[in-house]
Amino acid sequence: MESAFAILAEPSRRAILSLLASSEQSVGELETQLRIPQPSVSKHLRVLREAGLVESRVDAQRRLYRVRAQPLMEIDEWLAPFRHFWTAHVDALERHLDRMDQAPRKKEKKR
């Protein structure tokens, strides 16, 4: 199966997923929010579905789409080896706090 990165290379598909993040939506709702033609929405949804990023259920003549988490999880895991790059100072802070753990605590600064 195609990598989730390849699927999400398309801006419209990321937009669709972001809209679905809050709740499931019908094709028509996605269409009006994104302001792109309906066949495009359907085609993007097809790609997303075949990649396992969304799933649909039937509601009369409409289809309601919702997010499937697993491929996004894999991206999250792929990022793991890099995460220390931007949490390094936090790590350092935590080690620092650990080291002065016996002493009484003062204020800490963030970001």
Place this chain on the structure above:
Amino acid sequence: MESAFAILAEPSRRAILSLLASSEQSVGELETQLRIPQPSVSKHLRVLREAGLVESRVDAQRRLYRVRAQPLMEIDEWLAPFRHFWTAHVDALERHLDRMDQAPRKKEKKR
């Protein structure tokens, strides 16, 4: 600038980044580890550099490449709205602990 997702749609580029996650590497080192022709490596590195995903420094006749974190950070942030999908059970655990809040509390976790 192109989205980092589009850049990472290419498997070889993800492989390069993964190799650079541990330490900076020269083009030749990347070439022999990935077993793809040198011009391909250079071209992928160019794309990665122009997208801000890596940067290079000169060491005599070699160029050493290393990861730049910021675009990866943005992907990490893009994932944020979805993260509750796979941490839901943790959330449930936390709510559970909150519900038995009358009992004495210990430490809380951040992140």
Place this chain on the structure above:
DNA sequence: CTTGAACATGCCTTGACAAGTATATTCCCC
């Protein structure tokens, strides 16, 4: 200053994919 190593760039071909347009399918409602 010549040779060779390390890397970058240019050109060409080929394949993939998104957009647009038209048409097909499914199902509700009258």
Place this chain on the structure above:
DNA sequence: GGGGAATATACTTGTCAAGGCATGTTCAAG
């Protein structure tokens, strides 16, 4: 059961990017 909404699919076309190959550039060493 016929019409129209909601959605899917088919087909065509243009664009763009990756791969392959050849060549250019820079530098170190002798």
